[in-house]
Amino acid sequence: MHVPSVALGRLLAERALGGGPRPLDAPVAEGAVLILRAPSAEWQAPLEAGLRLLAAAHGEAGEHREREDAPATRGATSRADTWDDEEEDLALYARANRDNRSGRDNGPRRPPEPGSLPPLTPGRFPMPLVEAGRDIEWTDRDRLRIEAAHRQRRAVLAVAARPERRLPPEIRQLAARTIDIPGPDEALLVELAVLLDGVAAEPGTAAWTRARRRLGPLPPLPLNPDPALLDLAHREGEGGALWLRRVAALDARRRELSAATGPRLEDLHGYGEAMDWALRLAADLRAYVAGQLRWEDVDKGALLTGPPGTGKTTLARAIARSAGVAFLSASLAEWQANRDGHLGDLLRAMRADFALARRNAACVFLNDELDGIGDRRRFDGRHRNYSTQVVNSYLELLDGAIPREGVVVIGCSNDASAIDPAILRPGRLERVIEIGLPDAAGLAGILRFHLGNDLPDLDLAPLAAAAAAREATGANVMLWVRGARQRARHAGRQLELSDLEAEVGTAPDAFPPEHVWRAAAHEAGHALGFLLVDRSRSLLGEVAVARTPLERARRGLGGSTEVDFARAFPMQTSVTPRRLAKYLRALMMGRAAEAVLCGEPSAGCGGSEQSDLAVATRIATVALGAMGMGGAGGGLLWRPMAGDPDRVLAANPRLEREVALALAEADRQALRLAFRCKPALLRLAGVLRERGALGADEVREALRGADAGAPGVREARRAKARSR
Numbered sequence: 001m002h003v004p005s006v007a008l009g010r011l012l013a014e015r016a017l018g019g020g021p022r023p024l025d026a027p028v029a030e031g032a033v034l035i036l037r038a039p040s041a042e043w044q045a046p047l048e049a050g051l052r053l054l055a056a057a058h059g060e061a062g063e064h065r066e067r068e069d070a071p072a073t074r075g076a077t078s079r080a081d082t083w084d085d086e087e088e089d090l091a092l093y094a095r096a097n098r099d100n101r102s103g104r105d106n107g108p109r110r111p112p113e114p115g116s117l118p119p120l121t122p123g124r125f126p127m128p129l130v131e132a133g134r135d136i137e138w139t140d141r142d143r144l145r146i147e148a149a150h151r152q153r154r155a156v157l158a159v160a161a162r163p164e165r166r167l168p169p170e171i172r173q174l175a176a177r178t179i180d181i182p183g184p185d186e187a188l189l190v191e192l193a194v195l196l197d198g199v200a201a202e203p204g205t206a207a208w209t210r211a212r213r214r215l216g217p218l219p220p221l222p223l224n225p226d227p228a229l230l231d232l233a234h235r236e237g238e239g240g241a242l243w244l245r246r247v248a249a250l251d252a253r254r255r256e257l258s259a260a261t262g263p264r265l266e267d268l269h270g271y272g273e274a275m276d277w278a279l280r281l282a283a284d285l286r287a288y289v290a291g292q293l294r295w296e297d298v299d300k301g302a303l304l305t306g307p308p309g310t311g312k313t314t315l316a317r318a319i320a321r322s323a324g325v326a327f328l329s330a331s332l333a334e335w336q337a338n339r340d341g342h343l344g345d346l347l348r349a350m351r352a353d354f355a356l357a358r359r360n361a362a363c364v365f366l367n368d369e370l371d372g373i374g375d376r377r378r379f380d381g382r383h384r385n386y387s388t389q390v391v392n393s394y395l396e397l398l399d400g401a402i403p404r405e406g407v408v409v410i411g412c413s414n415d416a417s418a419i420d421p422a423i424l425r426p427g428r429l430e431r432v433i434e435i436g437l438p439d440a441a442g443l444a445g446i447l448r449f450h451l452g453n454d455l456p457d458l459d460l461a462p463l464a465a466a467a468a469a470r471e472a473t474g475a476n477v478m479l480w481v482r483g484a485r486q487r488a489r490h491a492g493r494q495l496e497l498s499d500l501e502a503e504v505g506t507a508p509d510a511f512p513p514e515h516v517w518r519a520a521a522h523e524a525g526h527a528l529g530f531l532l533v534d535r536s537r538s539l540l541g542e543v544a545v546a547r548t549p550l551e552r553a554r555r556g557l558g559g560s561t562e563v564d565f566a567r568a569f570p571m572q573t574s575v576t577p578r579r580l581a582k583y584l585r586a587l588m589m590g591r592a593a594e595a596v597l598c599g600e601p602s603a604g605c606g607g608s609e610q611s612d613l614a615v616a617t618r619i620a621t622v623a624l625g626a627m628g629m630g631g632a633g634g635g636l637l638w639r640p641m642a643g644d645p646d647r648v649l650a651a652n653p654r655l656e657r658e659v660a661l662a663l664a665e666a667d668r669q670a671l672r673l674a675f676r677c678k679p680a681l682l683r684l685a686g687v688l689r690e691r692g693a694l695g696a697d698e699v700r701e702a703l704r705g706a707d708a709g710a711p712g713v714r715e716a717r718r719a720k721a722r723s724r
Contacts, residue, residue: 004234004243005227008184008192009043009050015188016181024055024155028128031153033174038161039183046227047159047181048132055128055157131171133160138168146170183352186221189247193240215241219248220359229254262314265322267449270442270474271315274304274433278319285323285408289362300427301398301409303370305416306435309473312412315435316366319410326363328356332372332390343386347393354397354404361406370411370429371418378418391420398428440468443477450481454495466504469548480504511547516689518598519545519559522605524685525593525674526561526612527699529586532673534579539564544693558604561590580623584666585673587616592670593681616666620659621648 016036017023027034036051038044129149131142147170149156156174160166163178191203194211201207221244222229233246265278281302287293304312313329320327335349357365373394379387398409411429413419423429438446444464451458467477484499527543541562563586590612591605606613623629625648626638649656674681680703687702688694694702 004192004196004230005046006049006053007195008188008227008230009046009048010053011050011188011191012043012181012184013047013051013054016179024128027155027157030176031150031155032176033150033156033171034158035163035167035171035175035178036157036159037163037178037180038159039181041161042227043181043183044132044159044161048130051130051157051159055130128155128157131156131158131167133158133163133166143168143170146174150174184225186218189221189225189244190215190218190240193244196234196238196240196243211240215244219245220252221248222251222356222359225251262317262321263449265315265318268311268315268318269445269449270438271311271435272442274315274435277302277431277433278315279322281408282319282322285319285325285362285364288406289323289325295405299408299431300404301411301429302431302433303411303413303416303419303424303429304433304435305413307437307473308414309475310435310437311474312435313366313368314474316364316410316412319408320364323362323364326360327366328353328360328363329366329368331368333369343389346390350390350393350397354407357407357409358402358404361404363407365407365409367409367411369413370423371413371415373420373423375418375420376422377420391423395420395422395428398423437471437473438468440464443467443472446474446477447481450478451495454485455497455500458497463500463504470505472504515558516545516547517685518594518602518604520685520689521593521597521681522590522602523559523561524597524681524688525589525591525670526586527684527694528593528677528681528703529589529670529673530561530563531699531703533582533586538696539567540696540699542693542695543688543699545688547689547692575623575627575629577629580619580629581666581669584616584620584662585669587612587619588663588667588670589674591667592674593685595671596674596678597681597685613663616663617649617659620662621655624658624662625652625655 013036014023017027026032036047038047129145131146146156146168156171158167158171158175163172187203190212193215194201194203194208197211197214199207199211201211225247229250230247233243233250235242235246265275265282268275271278281299284293284298288295288298304315306312317327330350330353335346335353354365357363373391374387376388376391398404409429411419411423416424416432424432440461441464444460447460447464447467467480470476472480480500480503483503485495487499487502488495523543523545527540530540533539541564543561545559588605591601594601594604605611608614628638649659684699684702687698691698
C-alpha cells in the first residue's frame, strides 16, 4: 500500500477521469492532452505520483489484454515492465515534494527521445506522459518531450494548481479540456480507509459495505485535509479505522495549536471598550463549549473597525485563544485567488471555508478586509451582477438555510461605511466594535508586552507619551521594539533605553500658539452654532482642542465638537427648512469664527469625508433632493439617493447648483452671526485654549461669563430667545 496521500491522489485522479475500471482508456485512445487542475499546491505532487501509478496499472492491464488478443506478440517488451515499482514511486513523490519546496529543477523525468517508442499497434497501451506544473521556466528539452509524445499519439496528463501560470503554452494550446479536481471529502477518506484494510472492492459492493461497517462510527474528519497530515497519521500495519481516528486527532491538535498562538486577551492593552466586549465573548464561548450556555445566547459575530495597525486581527485571535477554541481566517482576496477567480470559483472557495469553520466549531472565523466585499447600493457598471452575487452568497452563509452553530464570524475593516448594511444586521455581524488609536497608558502596556523581560524596571511613561504624540499603533510599537533590539544586537550589548529612544523618539513640543488659537476659534464657533439650533440646547457634548501632539493623538483630531445628531433630528418629520438651515449654519460656524477671530478661514472645514463641508454637503443633498426641502430651483422632484453624494450631484447638475446655493447661504448666515457674537466667541475660544476641553455646561458658563454689556453677547442672547 502506498502512502495515503499518493493513494488518495490516485483515487482523486480516477474520480476526475470518470471512474470505472479503466478511466484512462478514453484519453489514451484519443491521444488527448488533458490538464488536471489540483485543488491546491500541496496536492500537486500526490496527484502527479497517483497518476503515474494509475497509468502503470492501466499499462499492465493493457499489455495483458494484448497478450490475450495477439499471441504472436508475446515476446514483445512491455512498456509497463519498464515502469517504476512501488518504492521508486514513493521516492518520486518525496523528490517532487522536495523540489516544490526548494524551487529546484532536477531535470526531466525519463525524457523519451523522438522515435524511441515502438510504432503503435492495435491493442498496445502507449504510456501517457505525466507532467507537473512547476514554478521554474520550462526548458527546450521539456518542450521537446511534450511534442514527441504528442506526435507519437501518447496522451499527455498535466497536473498543476495554477495551470495558467505553471504550465508551458504547448500544453495549454494542445489541451482538449481542463478538468477541475475537487479536494478530498469524507467519502474519499472512507474509501481510502477501506483500502488500508486490504479490501480492493468498488464502493457499493457487498464486500465494500462489509468493510465499511468494520470501520465503525466515523470521527469528525477534516474537509480537504493537507496531504502531509494524512501521511503523518499512517502507521504500517494499522487498519483504516485507526488511521481515520488519528487523522481526526491530528486535525484537532492542529486546530488547537492554531488557536494557541499569539497573546491572550489578558496580555493585550490599549483596546478600550473593545476589550470589554472581547472578554465577555470569550467567557460566553467557554460556557457554550462546556454546555452551560445556549448558542442563542452567544454573539454570532461582530465587525472590528478602525485605523490600520490597531490590532484588529490580534484581538480576534486572542479571543479564540482565551476562549480555548479554534481560530480560522479567510479573506475576499484569498477567495478570489482560488483558481481563475471566476464567480463560481470564488463562491466555491467561500462555501468551502465556511464549511471548514462549521466542522471546526466551536471556533472564531476571521474575515479580514471585509470592506472588499462591498455595498450593493454602490455597485455599478458591468461588474455589478458579479459583486451583488458575492454579497448575496456571503449573506446566505452568515445567516442562511445551513446553520453555523458554534462559529463566531468576526470581520475586520478599516472602513465600516463601505460594508453592506445587511451584513451588519442581528444574527450576522451584529455588533460594530470601534478600535481607535491607543492612548499613552495603552501604549505603555503594549511596550511592556513586546519588551518582555527586557528592561523590567524602566519607566515607560515618557516613551509611551512620545509614541502617543506620534499617533502610534500597536504595529508601530512592535516595529520599534524590534528595531531597538536590532540596534543593541549589532552593537554587541544588551538592550538599553537609548535604543528605544532612537526608534520611538521624544515627545514633540506643543503646537504653535497661532495653531492652537485657530483650532479654539473654530470649535468655539461650532459650540455657539449648535447651542442655537433649538430651544433645548441639549445637542452639544464635549468641545475640545488639541494643544500638543499628545492631546491630538488622544482625541484623533486637532479639535472636535460632539453633537447628538439623533437628538437633532429624532424623526424624519423633524427635518424642516428652518431647522435644516440652523444645522447647516452650525456646521459652517467653524469656518466663520476663523474668519472673524483670525482674519481669514483655513482649509480645516473641508478635506476629509468627516469634515464640516462634507457633512453639510451630504445633509443638504439628501434634504433638497429627496425630502422635499428644495426651493424654487429644485421644486419637489424626488431623486434616488443611493450611492455617494458626489455621484448623485454629478448626475444632477440642477441639484448640485441648489446644494451649492444652500451651503453659500448657510455660510453667509454663519458669518453674520459670528460678527454679531464676536465678544462671546473671543471669551469661549480663550477658555477653550486654556483648558483644552469643555463640557456643554462649561461652554454655557463661559458664555455667561462674558461681558454682559457687550453688544455681541446681547445679540447672542436675543438670538437664543428668538430660537425658542
